[in-house]
Amino acid sequence: MPKLWEHTIASHRSAVQEAILDAAAVLVAEGGPAGVSMAEIAQRAGVGRATLYKYFGDVDAVLSGWHQRQVTAHLRQLEEVWERTKRIDDVLEAYAFICHEHPPTAAPSLHREQHVDHARSHLIDFVAERLGDVRTDVPKKELAAYAVHALGAAGAVPSKAAVRRLVAVTLSGLRDEPPR
Numbered sequence: 001m002p003k004l005w006e007h008t009i010a011s012h013r014s015a016v017q018e019a020i021l022d023a024a025a026v027l028v029a030e031g032g033p034a035g036v037s038m039a040e041i042a043q044r045a046g047v048g049r050a051t052l053y054k055y056f057g058d059v060d061a062v063l064s065g066w067h068q069r070q071v072t073a074h075l076r077q078l079e080e081v082w083e084r085t086k087r088i089d090d091v092l093e094a095y096a097f098i099c100h101e102h103p104p105t106a107a108p109s110l111h112r113e114q115h116v117d118h119a120r121s122h123l124i125d126f127v128a129e130r131l132g133d134v135r136t137d138v139p140k141k142e143l144a145a146y147a148v149h150a151l152g153a154a155g156a157v158p159s160k161a162a163v164r165r166l167v168a169v170t171l172s173g174l175r176d177e178p179p180r
Contacts, residue, residue, distance in 0.1 A: 016051065016055065017055055017065075019046065020041060020045045020055055020062060020065075021062070021065055021066045023040075023041050023044035023045035024041055024062045024065075025066055028063070028066070036059055036062075038052055038053070038059055038062075041059070041062055070102065071116060071119040074098050075126075077094065078091050078094055079126070081094045082126075082130060088130045089167075089171055091127065092170065095151050096151040096154040096170075097160075099151060099153075099154040099155045100157065100163045102155070103155030120148065123148055125144070127148060128140040128141040133175075134174050134175055135176065143174055146170075147170050147174060150166070150173070151166065151167065151170055153166060
């Protein structure tokens with residue numbers, strides 16, 4: 001098969017898959033993940049159900065793909081913040097705002113999947129490698145896990161001001177001397 005065709009087919013497949021995931025995102029935003037059906041996804045994406053099933057075997061596979069795309073985009077966003085500022089404070093604040101804007105309660109069953117565990121592990125490693133000068137009584141990876149889990153609570157706070165307070169408390173915990 002000529003390279004032009006390979007590229008065109010790959011582009012088409014990617015566009016169809018993105019349209020399906022975009023449709024799932026809209027449907028989840030409208031009514032939550034529990035009410036999404038393959039027929040609705042196909043209609044919203046503008047594809048036939050046979051085409052939809054060619055890409056995804058069931059609703060759970062579509063929702064998992066959508067969620068994985070979100071997680072990947074969020075990790076990329078944090079990496080961009082780091083590249084731009086080289087400040088872990090900015091990365092952790094950006095993570096807290098991501099959690100605030102996309103609370104885990106929006107799709108609880110999706111948050112238990114393996115790709116989320118992998119992403120969380122990647123995030124913890126990412127934070128640990130960039131912590132800089134922090135307390136010495138706790139290994140950096142444990143401090144990174146503390147920060148990631150503490151800032152995950154931003155999904156349950158009512159305002160941006162509350163997110164900023166949570167970030168400040170978390171950063172303080174990373175840097176304070178151990179209790180006596």
